[in-house]
Amino acid sequence: RSIRFNTARNPTLTMWWQCQKKKMVLTWHASDSELGGIHRHCFTCFNLKKCNRDEDSCCVLECPVGCGWMFHSCKEEEHLLLCPMVMVDCINSSFGCRQMLTRKELVRHLPVCPASIVACTQYRMKRVSRNKKAEATPPPPPFSEHSEHIWNGYMRPLRRDQWEGHCNNVHSEIRGELNNWIEARCPLSSYGCSFSTRRLYPGVDSRARVVYSQDTMSFGIRPPPVELKPSKRGGKSLTDLPLELLQVIFSYLDSWSLSNIALANNLLREVASSLLDEKGCVALQWEKIDTRGVGGKGGWTVGYKRWFFSNYFCPV
Numbered sequence: 001r002s003i004r005f006n007t008a009r010n011p012t013l014t015m016w017w018q019c020q021k022k023k024m025v026l027t028w029h030a031s032d033s034e035l036g037g038i039h040r041h042c043f044t045c046f047n048l049k050k051c052n053r054d055e056d057s058c059c060v061l062e063c064p065v066g067c068g069w070m071f072h073s074c075k076e077e078e079h080l081l082l083c084p085m086v087m088v089d090c091i092n093s094s095f096g097c098r099q100m101l102t103r104k105e106l107v108r109h110l111p112v113c114p115a116s117i118v119a120c121t122q123y124r125m126k127r128v129s130r131n132k133k134a135e136a137t138p139p140p141p142p143f144s145e146h147s148e149h150i151w152n153g154y155m156r157p158l159r160r161d162q163w164e165g166h167c168n169n170v171h172s173e174i175r176g177e178l179n180n181w182i183e184a185r186c187p188l189s190s191y192g193c194s195f196s197t198r199r200l201y202p203g204v205d206s207r208a209r210v211v212y213s214q215d216t217m218s219f220g221i222r223p224p225p226v227e228l229k230p231s232k233r234g235g236k237s238l239t240d241l242p243l244e245l246l247q248v249i250f251s252y253l254d255s256w257s258l259s260n261i262a263l264a265n266n267l268l269r270e271v272a273s274s275l276l277d278e279k280g281c282v283a284l285q286w287e288k289i290d291t292r293g294v295g296g297k298g299g300w301t302v303g304y305k306r307w308f309f310s311n312y313f314c315p316v
Contacts, residue, residue, distance in 0.1 A: 042072035092116055096282035096305035111161040114282045114307075118163055120156040156218075159281050162255070162312035169315060174210055174219050213260055218311035220256040239267055246271045255279055259309035276307045283308075 035043055041057040048060055048070050061076060063069045067085040080086055084104035090097040091106065092115035101109055110116055158166055186193040202208045207224035228235075238246070250258065250271055258279060262272040276282075287303035 038074045038078075039072070042074050045072060090115070095284060096307075098277060112159065114159065114277060114280050116160045117157045117281050117283060117310075118160055120158055120163075120166065156311060157281055157283060157308075158310045158312055159255075162310060165315040166312050169313065170219055213256075215263055216256070216259050216311055218256065220260070220311070220313050239265070243271060247274060250275055251278070254312060254314045255281075255309040256311050256313040259311065262309070272309070273307075276309070280307055280309050282306065 039056045039058055045051050045057065051057070051060075058073045060070055061073045063071075063079065063083060063085070064076070065080075065083060065085040067083050069079060069083070071079050082103075085102050087100050088103050088106070090099045090101070090109060090113060092110075092113050095115040097113050097115040099109060099113070184197050186195040189195075202210060202221050203223075205224040209222040210219060211222045212219055241249075246268075250261070253261070258272045258275065262269040283306050284302045285304050285306045286300045288298070289301050290298045
């Protein structure tokens with residue numbers, strides 16, 4: 001917004017306004033050491049349309065990586081430090097991220113960065129068998145009539161973009177409804193009746209199930225079964241497919257499914273591991289060191305970078 005001064009009636013204001021207009025003409029006098037290899041003319045030349053290329057100016061170049069910016073050739077190194085098209089490492093590279101991308105893609109990458117993880121501080125359900133004789137055997141499947149729920153705290157890592165869906169599915173929909181809502185039991189169950197029925201199922205197909213993985217100690221979704229017609233030529237198993245095709249199929253799975261299918265066999269584990277950069281997480285694994293024997297005080301150091309799949313599954 002422009003401001004007009006009535007200087008005709010105030011000589012003091014007239015003198016002040018003339019001084020202000022003179023101050024608008026900026027002159028930057030830099031020493032040779034401050035120029036840093038940039039020509040004196042190029043140091044203060046920012047508008048190439050009005051550049052007269054006097055004194056010791058150099059030629060004008062276009063950005064070598066294609067951002068479209070024009071500048072004096074002596075400023076090329078300076079421009080590449082800010083150019084949005086330059087390939088750079090992720091800012092979480094020291095935490096394990098192996099992605100290289102253009103500088104302008106960093107903003108979109110950070111929410112899905114495998115090293116940008118948060119810890120879930122909610123609670124999980126631990127299954128404990130009521131029958132002490134079964135302690136030596138694996139715990140029963142989830143929602144069994146022979147088990148009870150015990151709340152235990154934990155810190156479960158998740159990628160930053162998975163946090164919202166995890167809280168909604170697991171803590172709001174599943175764990176918030178465990179109290180006689182997902183599975184309703186007979187009122188006489190304490191007297192031995194084993195009848196139970198499901199009240200809540202994911203999606204629109206009642207054959208889909210909320211399941212609990214004993215290996216990963218997490219909830220997940222089992223989709224409805226798909227009926228396949230038997231082939232006269234004999235069918236092929238999943239492991240008979242080429243690796244390239246398996247990678248395409250696995251790319252449609254969520255992190256929870258990948259973490260479980262990686263436990264099937266070595267082949268499927270290798271295929272799932274190839275998707276860690278895209279769908280996995282990485283965290284620094286700290287190890288305690290003892291240097292008291294050599295005069296030190298001991299401490300902690302990063303032993304290695306641990307890659308894993310979180311227990312996130314696609315929103316229902």
